[in-house]
Amino acid sequence: MSKIESKNIVILTGAGISKESGLKTFRDPDGIWAQHRIEDVATPDAFKRNPEQVQAFYNMRRDKLYTGNLEPNAAHLALAKLEQEWPGDVFLVTQNVDNLHDKAGSKNLLHMHGELSKVKCNACGHTVPWEGDLSTEDVCEACNTPALLRPAIVWFGEMPLEMDRIMAALTDCDLFMSIGTSGNVYPAAGFVQEARMNGKAHTVELNLEPSEGASLFHDSRYGPATEVVPQYVDEILRDGWA
Numbered sequence: 393m394s395k396i397e398s399k400n401i402v403i404l405t406g407a408g409i410s411k412e413s414g415l416k417t418f419r420d421p422d423g424i425w426a427q428h429r430i431e432d433v434a435t436p437d438a439f440k441r442n443p444e445q446v447q448a449f450y451n452m453r454r455d456k457l458y459t460g461n462l463e464p465n466a467a468h469l470a471l472a473k474l475e476q477e478w479p480g481d482v483f484l485v486t487q488n489v490d491n492l493h494d495k496a497g498s499k500n501l502l503h504m505h506g507e508l509s510k511v512k513c514n515a516c517g518h519t520v521p522w523e524g525d526l527s528t529e530d531v532c533e534a535c536n537t538p539a540l541l542r543p544a545i546v547w548f549g550e551m552p553l554e555m556d557r558i559m560a561a562l563t564d565c566d567l568f569m570s571i572g573t574s575g576n577v578y579p580a581a582g583f584v585q586e587a588r589m590n591g592k593a594h595t596v597e598l599n600l601e602p603s604e605g606a607s608l609f610h611d612s613r614y615g616p617a618t619e620v621v622p623q624y625v626d627e628i629l630r631d632g633w634a
Contacts, residue, residue: 408572575603
């Protein structure tokens, strides 16, 4: 195995990469949390108190995913290209619950906050793809329990998915890229520090503007994701990184 073939890349993406495909970020002035209280729609307690309201909120978001003509943009496509052409391992971890990385062709992909396109059973944990509306009348196909199907989303107060796998990848990566993230939501905001602690990782922030953790990165490129991500991917496919 050549030196370059042994180099591993871990990528973290946030809402900023999907904004140019037409999805508002959570912190936009007219974004999701400007219109809905987290406590009402995005916690386990909210689902217990008012499951109908929670289902309606996620039905609305799911409907936009499937009927809003949303397509991967140049940044999503560039990351899929990197995975296909890089001789080492490329592991993409996204905070986004949309399906745009999937549609772009990324395969070694982990949705750490879950997926809008799936639902799971609160009783048995069975998870299935789901495109239409979800109601409290729907029954789990695995355990036949009614009223406990919920969006397969990691709510506030719940642990992101597969953290052990993510941490293992960060301790062994040679390049860590953070794209379109605010840098103030943990544990993802701490990934750059985890990568740096392995003693070999080069860390790069690709963002519209500096994040709260911008000073922790070795390198940074700022501008629209559809511009800076394809440029950087082409650069490292051609020349690697410093």
